[in-house]
Amino acid sequence: MVSTDRTRALSFAALLSPPFFRHVRPLESQTMRLSRFMLPTLKENPAEASIVSHRLMLRAGMVRQHASGIYNWLPLGLKVLRRIEAIVREEQDRTGALEILMPTIQSAEPWKESGRYDDYGKEMLRIVDRHDVDLLYGPTHEEVVTDIFRKNVGSYKSLPLNMYQIHWKFRDEVRPRFGVMRGREFLMKDAYSFDTSFEAAKHAYNKMFVAYLRTYERMGLKAIPMAADTGPIGGKLSHEFIILAETGESAVYCHKGLLEKSVPKDVDYDADLQPIINDWTSLYAATDEMHVETHGVPEGDLVAARGIEVGHIFHFGTKYSEPMGATVTMPDGTNQPVYMGSYGIGVSRLIGAIIEASHDDNGIIWPKEVAPFAAGLVNLKSGNAETDAVCADIYDRFRARGSEVLYDDTDERAGAKFANMDLIGLPWQIIVGPKGVAKGVVELKNRATGERDELSLDAALQTVLG
RNA sequence: CGGGGCGUAGCUCAGCCAGGUAGAGCGCUAGCUUUGGGAGCUAGAAGCCGGAGGUUCGAAUCCUCUCGCCCCGACCA
The missing domain is CATH 3.30.930.10 (Bira Bifunctional Protein; Domain 2)
Structure with missing residues (x-):
């Protein structure tokens, strides 16, 4: 069927209706959860790359x-x-x-x-x-x-x-x-x-x-x-x-x-x-x-x-x-x-x-100014009520500050999460595990120096967000 | 553009020399166990062996042609 001016006008109007603009989203709704992100990391070196x-x-x-x-x-x-x-x-x-x-x-x-x-x-x-x-x-x-x-x-x-x-x-x-x-x-x-x-x-x-x-x-x-x-x-x-x-x-x-x-x-x-x-x-x-x-x-x-x-x-x-x-x-x-x-x-x-x-040897170390995310948030025990809650809080606070954090909310094992975070090289890793949560602290790792400190949540956020 | 090498599962590779119906590890799916530095067991899914011709009863394997990719050199943000 040939489209008339009228149907064309209608479909154009449809384009302008709100659903069309769904892709224009504020930062708050962009997903920064690893479970919803596309991050196909490789454990082995691809043969095609030499340097x-x-x-x-x-x-x-x-x-x-x-x-x-x-x-x-x-x-x-x-x-x-x-x-x-x-x-x-x-x-x-x-x-x-x-x-x-x-x-x-x-x-x-x-x-x-x-x-x-x-x-x-x-x-x-x-x-x-x-x-x-x-x-x-x-x-x-x-x-x-x-x-x-x-x-x-x-x-x-x-x-x-x-x-x-x-x-x-x-x-x-x-x-x-x-x-x-x-x-x-x-x-x-x-x-x-x-x-x-x-x-x-x-x-x-x-x-x-x-x-x-x-x-x-x-x-x-x-x-x-x-x-x-x-x-x-x-x-x-x-x-x-x-x-x-x-x-x-x-x-x-x-x-x-x-x-x-x-x-x-x-x-x-x-x-x-x-x-x-x-x-x-x-x-x-x-x-x-x-x-x-x-x-x-x-x-x-x-x-x-x-x-x-x-x-x-x-x-x-x-x-x-x-x-x-x-x-x-x-x-x-x-x-x-x-x-x-x-x-x-x-x-x-x-x-x-x-x-x-x-x-x-472990991967990229991004300078702060060009890093794809300000920090990585590692939930060491996804599914654990305490660590989930602390991570959700941290995630929300980053978003409220307009800063991006990549939240590893997957149920991978701790070792795999650490290795992946090191590989992608975000400047900071905020590590949340059951032991730390019980003590009221999170661990903050500096990717460049490898230093890890146990800090209060506020202190960690302060360090990352400045 | 000269020289060399490689195309087999998503990735890394074995099998090819000496033709006989496709393999491993990792990854993926499901279940159980595990849980602070890339876990273990069990069960699965997954490949026109880069493509086209040929030789042969039979080709991932041999021959010819082709396409793609990588490396070394000469050249470039």
């Missing part, structure tokens, strides 16, 4: 591989991804950058204009639609954002401008590996700055530089900016942000003083940031391909290590604005190509990097 972060992400039930270099994000993994995204977003917003969302599937046209359609090579996944139009799954977005700019911005008065997005990209890597650290599909924050002069663009670059330092620090990481090769994006000024980790994919070198530097707090992004940049770039730091013998660092002060690239910033001037005609009218009436930069953070890769930097 520790990949193994732990699979074992902790965070991700599952869908195809080579392409992953499904399960509930626990998605929670971490969202937390990292939120930190990145906050720090970008703080600089005055504006969030937008560009398509994953792009037209080949602007790429033909910039010349990169031919230059990019096989890493670009090319698609032809039914009308024989050339499309591609975006590996990056300089062309698209430049197109947005030229069609919508025409005056120097609109600058400076920085647009960013947090979105999925695809690069058809020859050899995907290391789980989400080197996947083909990955979540990336990419920002693009537009300015009227080289000097102004330098300031835009510096803002991102500082924002990156802050972003990584909030995730519990020590990232070191290193002079970098600009690669196919082009330009002269570029830094990679590197996390030191044994399993890093490239060799890196830096002065040990960089490991001690502190990250600026309460930054005024309108002020001159050059002193901060100078401070961070005054000491030698370079990736393998930029490393030189004439670095001048005393033997004992040079750190040679392996690193994971978690961010890359470029200033490339008019490389795209010129061929694509992205110009603004200046005060004197002339039209001038804009000076651009682009700034990437590998959001999904960061999860792997954080685990590489923070784990032990």
Whole structure:
């Protein structure tokens, strides 16, 4: 039967009725009970994973591989991804950058204009639609954002401008590996700055530089900016942000003083940031391909290590604005190509990097800021009236505070519960057993240090919630 | 893209060389016992042995082709 306007109107109304909105639920009704959660943990190491972060992400039930270099994000993994995204977003917003969302599937046209359609090579996944139009799954977005700019911005008065997005990209890597650290599909924050002069663009670059330092620090990481090769994006000024980790994919070198530097707090992004940049770039730091013998660092002060690239910033001037005609009218009436930069953070890769930097033999150790739950609540004897009651109370109090706790209300044995909690790495474990309850205490375990303390319920909550 | 390896139950793997009707451990289901660091016993469910051809009375096993995945290197957020 063909739907009439009337039936269509009715069904649309039905969509607006309350049941349709049931998925939009306040925190209080989200389930954080393990018995209702999907957490497919693995006791054994999957054969497909060789490095520790990949193994732990699979074992902790965070991700599952869908195809080579392409992953499904399960509930626990998605929670971490969202937390990292939120930190990145906050720090970008703080600089005055504006969030937008560009398509994953792009037209080949602007790429033909910039010349990169031919230059990019096989890493670009090319698609032809039914009308024989050339499309591609975006590996990056300089062309698209430049197109947005030229069609919508025409005056120097609109600058400076920085647009960013947090979105999925695809690069058809020859050899995907290391789980989400080197996947083909990955979540990336990419920002693009537009300015009227080289000097102004330098300031835009510096803002991102500082924002990156802050972003990584909030995730519990020590990232070191290193002079970098600009690669196919082009330009002269570029830094990679590197996390030191044994399993890093490239060799890196830096002065040990960089490991001690502190990250600026309460930054005024309108002020001159050059002193901060100078401070961070005054000491030698370079990736393998930029490393030189004439670095001048005393033997004992040079750190040679392996690193994971978690961010890359470029200033490339008019490389795209010129061929694509992205110009603004200046005060004197002339039209001038804009000076651009682009700034990437590998959001999904960061999860792997954080685990590489923070784990032990028992599993992941999440830094507080990115942990999927603030704490785990372990009922050692589910079904016991006393422990059930205490756990229900704790669970409710967390929810009342708007904080998330993962309540293991299953009837697994204690050992299995402990092992699982250690594996998924929540910062705190609140352990409730019959003996403790009889004494009026719960046990609080710090995942990172392994310390366990018997505390009153209030003291435990105070420690976890702060 | 060069080189190597592997596809058998949800996971880890045995069986393949020397063809004969599919196995173990873990996990899962049920019951009993157990209960503070991945428990024990009993009973179960679960696999077109990656796919397609071929050889053979008979193929997980031999041959050919194909698809997928992993590892090492060269390349990349």
